[in-house]
Amino acid sequence: MRNITFTQIIRETLEAELTRDETIFLMGEDIGVYGGPFGASRGLLEKFGSERIRDTPISEQAITGIAIGAAVAGQRPIIEIMFMDFITLAVDQMVNMAAKLHPIYGQNCPLVLRTTPGAGRGYGATHSQSLERIFCGIPGIKIAAPSNARDGSALLQTAIRDNNPVLFLEHKLLYPMRFEVDDKLPEPTPFGYAKITREGEDLTIIAWSYMSVLALQAAAKLSNDDIEAEVIDLRTLAPLDIDTIIESVKSTGRVMIIEEGPLTGGFAGEIAAQITEQAFEYLDYPVKRLAGDDLPIPSAKSLELNCIPSVATITKAASDLALAD
Amino acid sequence: MRNITFTQIIRETLEAELTRDETIFLMGEDIGVYGGPFGASRGLLEKFGSERIRDTPISEQAITGIAIGAAVAGQRPIIEIMFMDFITLAVDQMVNMAAKLHPIYGQNCPLVLRTTPGAGRGYGATHSQSLERIFCGIPGIKIAAPSNARDGSALLQTAIRDNNPVLFLEHKLLYPMRFEVDDKLPEPTPFGYAKITREGEDLTIIAWSYMSVLALQAAAKLSNDDIEAEVIDLRTLAPLDIDTIIESVKSTGRVMIIEEGPLTGGFAGEIAAQITEQAFEYLDYPVKRLAGDDLPIPSAKSLELNCIPSVATITKAASDLALAD
Amino acid sequence: MLLKAAYNQMLLIRYFEESIERLFLEGRVMGTAHTCIGQEAVSVGVATALQPQDAMTTTHRGHGHFLARGAEPAKAMAELFGKSIGYSKGRGGSQMMMAPEMGFYGSNGITGGSIPFATGIALDASIRKTDRVSACMFGDGASNQGVFHETLNMAALWKLPVLYIVENNGYAMSTSTDQGLANPCIADRAKAYNIPGVTINGNDFEEVYNCVQQYAEAARQGEGPALIECMTYRLSGHSRGDPRVYRTREEEQEAWKRDPVKTMEKQLLERKVLTAAQIEEVQQKTTAIIDKAIITCENAPPASAAEFQNSLFAE
């Protein structure tokens, strides 16, 4: 076992995959000598050279489109869009090309788009958004959103080996976090399997990406008050492991979904709808959503963290739900 | 009263608004002499000249960005993105600029983005999508989705006079449809007010845009079987008139939401979640969603209409819900 | 022989496109299509200059390119009929067909969409060090998309083996190049990326063929991309039902005088490659091919719903 950062395991995973399969290459802005804005690809340029660790101009649309073409031609590109806010520039390529390649054109498109969602660093409204919602409603794109180092590595390996376009979220607050992991990298984890990261019978809390970290912390606090929350870390949003969710909800009867992005129009609504459809008669209370405010993310520290769920607000909302009668 | 097409009333409304306020101008691809792909701006060039009916190169991103700048400077631009599939190219400008102007920069951005969603014409996977879902989760953008000529005009006027960015949907199957309307144009309708287009006590059917047309047709059929559906035409998705929905649901206890776009990650999920949150104890059955398949829209006529809700599937699903015990 | 084969192909494209227009008029096919009548010399010139391992991408107006690259007329046409034998099994329609096995990397409904895609194929070729060249076909209107700029810069930086072949047919839908381009010479845009840019007569098969061959060879030698502007004219409407209010009938008549198919026939006769009787024979054979394709399409089974339902993801 060893104690390493999320950044470190992502870097090691990229290195291992690049070594394993020479059709894999990285492409993005400032990923070479700079190592990416959070250092996730630091050192890879020296090892694999500039053909496989390809610094690009600031051209998100072309980066994505070129990667898609290369993927169809037989490469396995991993592109990095520096902040998730900038995938807005890649939406056309992802929606109108990547997502259509298999169902319409009959082609494989083994592409991974790595990007960093999330607030918490005071970067302001165009560097802090959680925009997975844009792709959650587009059939043909898979979405992975790990919350810890082991899953980060295991899901990234799966993403890279998948023959479809995968959006891979590396929340910016995860990068510096440290985790206990095995000395060797984990095996790939299949997509579509949520993980119950804590068992409990009083209510179910569902989250993904960094919100899973907060959910676990909240669950620990709740436990001090004798409320035992079952925490489900989704790991992938598409495919969604609705079965694990439903099973848990059937046993707890109370469920809360945490989403960092704004409440309205997010993916929590989709999950809530599915739960209600499939486990209506098991629900003691309506599915609760705790999400970001319907506002952009402000830069001021004093405002920023108040706009999104925190351990405190999760704990409070979960406790209210668990204790309601 | 007179009987005119949706196209015709949109054209007349644009003409009236252009006449009323000279800071309004139209900008888009082939909107001038060509009159737009569906003829909605035909004749306006002759009347208002090329400064106010501005044909552009094929540059969706710049069209949107330039319009945003002009809006902040005091104009009231109306831009047309020919097919809704192409707003994917305008997502960055809408999300990172238009939606941030008021809450962050403190500026008004009176911009209307008109576009045509929807399948049914065999145009294929990149000319048939219903992508309002992309903007439903972005705070700061209003969305209007009329289903008939009167609302088309009334909501378009409101959109134009609003000081915020508005996404305005003109479903391509609506254009050739004829409607009975007053000789003079309606007054603007405030956003955020759904319309009960048919009263009934057996179940509530919620829809918007062209699906509202089908919902009414289905309701007429249901009535033949003595099932009285209350049909709610949302008219605007943002703001959403949840109050009218909740009131109806409280009286019917059964509710179905129709969405043309794919089931997963659509706006129906959001509505379902809100209904469940606010009217849980009134629901006899879980909120039902009837939506498009989780697939792109295929071009073959034989496949296309089977991938999205139809009068037949709406009638069947509604009947099942109403008769369930 | 080159000319004769080229003529065969040009005529096949012309008749194919004319038949599509007829089929629409008769209501026998649905959806949309954009015919390339008047632009056949570009399609055939480019395709003839390519080698089997090369790649080609196109746009919404791609029948000509695809046929020149070797598409079976019935399988292409079947997309408009929504039939299962189509290149996209009837799901794609005219704007979404692909056949990598013949080096055809797709028509594309998004104006400009093929530009980065073709470049990605060239990136693959450059990484694998194959001698494949990627020929990216697009229109004057597409050259105004931002992705054109982003992509040409990257391809030039990385010296990728890709040819950007713009068919300047004078119009993007209703928008003339004068209205759409601040500098109507698209080849001039090459300077921004330090790559060669040339403007040629796109109605002359041999001129297109020679030019593309030269730059394809250069690209194969590692000299990077080039921008080739082929001046031509869309004799047909933009898509079905286009009343062409944006241009005069006189202008069209002038353009018909430069009809590349007629020009080619004149050359064949002048150079004594074919006699008038032989030309007529080609015409009859081509008509038969098209007629047969239509019948094949009409008799083919419709697109399979069950198969489509399971198609979203690759294994």
Added chain:
Amino acid sequence: MLLKAAYNQMLLIRYFEESIERLFLEGRVMGTAHTCIGQEAVSVGVATALQPQDAMTTTHRGHGHFLARGAEPAKAMAELFGKSIGYSKGRGGSQMMMAPEMGFYGSNGITGGSIPFATGIALDASIRKTDRVSACMFGDGASNQGVFHETLNMAALWKLPVLYIVENNGYAMSTSTDQGLANPCIADRAKAYNIPGVTINGNDFEEVYNCVQQYAEAARQGEGPALIECMTYRLSGHSRGDPRVYRTREEEQEAWKRDPVKTMEKQLLERKVLTAAQIEEVQQKTTAIIDKAIITCENAPPASAAEFQNSLFAE
């Protein structure tokens, strides 16, 4: 007088930026900022050439432009402190400030985002027929965004009064212009749109001032846009904590020899505009201004949560 005022402003920018870097190091401000140390002559040259009715937009690296346009240092700095007195009431941060009342149309966190925005302001000017010119500041990296291409084409087509002023500081984050641009001369891109393109010394206030004034006048006369490439160097890191591994310390030392502030001071002395003592006086005054701004910020109330909660839509 021009030079003296320019020097005051350049020094204000320099000290402002240095104070920001200090404040970050000391942990007194949070979030992110991008300082423009070494690029002050561009900011001041452009702003001095503009008239009060003119508009200016900038990027993530916009403090210099904003101060040169007349921003109050405390209100700009307050964005980094997250204080309510900031131009965006503390919500925006360094990358999202706007003050239309002083013709400043915003910093912008999206690389290239300001390009169409500035052009929209010019479109408004053209429609209203005011004599406003819009000055669009951006970096070499931003010139690779597709929207640059789309926008310049449209502005050129419509002859809008907008100046595209690119600060070529040699790097986009870690990416040198050689790595980012197939043709490192950005001014060459103007030819694609038939507009003037010039490359000038961005470290020389007077050269920037004269050039911008000339093209601003032309734009006011209806001659349309121009692309002005100002060669300069970012002496600071890209943003805080940048270890600058992508360039050598020697390269930086060479660049420091061309420091525009020092160059300006030399000129002032040589031309006897100011004495050494007077320069020192300016320095002291400027230090005092910055110190006062910091104190103002620290004492100001934090951004208001209640007000922000109600801010999503305009009336």
